[in-house]
Amino acid sequence: MRERGPISRVTLPNGVTTWVLTRHEDIRVALSDPRLSADRSRPGFPMPVVTPRRGAQPFGKLLTSMDSPEHGSARRAVVGEFTVKQIAHLRPRIQQIVDEHIDAMLAGERPTDLVKALSLPVPSLVICELLGVPYADHEFFQHHSSMLLRHEISDDERGKALRELRSYFDDLVTAKEADEPDDLLGRQIRKQREDGEIDHEGLVSLAFLLLLAGHETTANMISLGTLALLQNPSQLAAIKNDPTKTPAAVEELLRYYTIIDFAVARIAVAEMEISGVRINAGEGVVALTHLADHDNALFADPQRLDIDRGARHHLAFGFGPHQCLGQNLARVELQIVFDTLFARLPGLRLAEPADTLPFKDDAKVYGLYKLPVTW
Template structure:
């Protein structure tokens, strides 16, 4: 079966607690649907949970975002094809991807992340101390959600935290779908110049951090590759703080809207890990970051995706698929949601997912324990959400206690 539908793909959610209604309609009526992107080009949108997992794990689909038919959600996305960076991990196909991921995966093991727990706890406590000692109301995004993951990823990579304002401004510009091509190019160039200088300095004197250890490993193998390190640093620096920061603010907002869940977690902190998985499923904040190109004709849910076609995976809808999750629109901290799509699936599953889980568990555990009177400082309808960003989140979260 094929379809002639060319409905324009919506990217705004409309409601902070739900995928775009269009995406849910696709899930119900036509799980694999031809859509028109903002660039004026057509692509196929997949919404079923199992179809998305198939696309993410099937070698018949390429992750190469520099392919001429790779889906671009905005006209500014086109500049990435001419990026000064080499391919990033998320753009590679096997065997190139397999080899590159193997080089760095040891930095993100469960064991290594567990070793970071004391330092992450210290960072969270220090920022909560400052928030609690400061004026009320406070913006939780500025006081906690953004600085904690930013500082963690800076220390992990060996990036001076004093420069965090610089990379936060430019990474936000890069992820802003409303940005012009020139603005996106400028953001990429500024970040590349900064990271190039940083890595050059570490090559002269390797430091005990992720980038320094990668430099030593490259030298030992005789395969030094400055541009590959630059590409890796670029990806981890952006992904390492934007996604987790947005999940902290959204997760806190969700708990404030569900006081019964807050009380249940205070009564039994062992449930926090499970609650984090449900938050990740419920929001699936990077749903529009998943794109592929079909290498050959592939049939999914009765629809043939022709070879050479671009495919976007609407993972937020996939994580609301009733065939995968019972009563999927209900927020349930007791649900077994660990199989969600928030970290992707298959060979490209999020490299830093173990780090994100540790950070989120520590933040929510500490916030619930230390600020029992936490509440919104403004009516919920006054809150502003990042409908203009590739990674969904909140601009501000005014709270008091």
């Protein structure tokens, strides 16, 4: 697509025709342009699947679907929870969680499924503790989250999962409104009450978004990153010998996989031009960030994993006003997991051939359903 031209017209599975961006430079420009709206309720918005009618949506508007100025005020209310300084305070607890799960791996049977043993429970427990969501409910929200993220799920099944999640978070926020605990949601409630009025629906939507994004994405990157490092032993040896290289390795792994594309869709609210192509108001734009992060105009030999390439300017977390709120948390989790996993299990290796592994080719967030390992 990029060779034919930087911008193409495609028809999505739901029948909507949209523009597709493939170049890193174009996507950075587009995701910073206020003429491209993130509001998914606008007619013609380029969603990859058929979505419920607006009146049937169980959640209110999500932060990811807001435009300025609504988006700016909503993001400012919660962004302080995810600053580098705030996330640094969580490091000891994240380390403890990782160590406890690796302890359990060492005490358990081999081979083991890394997805169940480490990749999924670590970020799930971290985001649960941050939000104040009972981890005992993790099987419920992980199952329902997977229903939302798979392409082959029917509209009825997806709608049912959304409604059940809506009921869960509605009850959770209601309980926190009474107690105001010292967690992210409790702090938001206290702040809103001090300002005059609690936005119950907004808090329900925020809880849903942060829990879904906070465990699913990082879990997939732990599994994929582990696989990539095992398949690239020289790169793995580099971070084993010098852990100061791990942050750069995390950035390269994020670039290499760029596991989310569907979140960076927009719709034009005014006529505009990208790379000489006119886009009319009402036309959709999808930014294929995975293609952009493999744009050889910016990344030499992009299919090669190279932790020394300096990939910090990747688009795995998006770009512009909607850049991922939890990226600092994700980076810290990934750094701690990789450093700890390979230090404590230096002989870690795949228990099955890589070409037999079940990848999430049928999901909106790429990853692995299972990663058998031994040591």
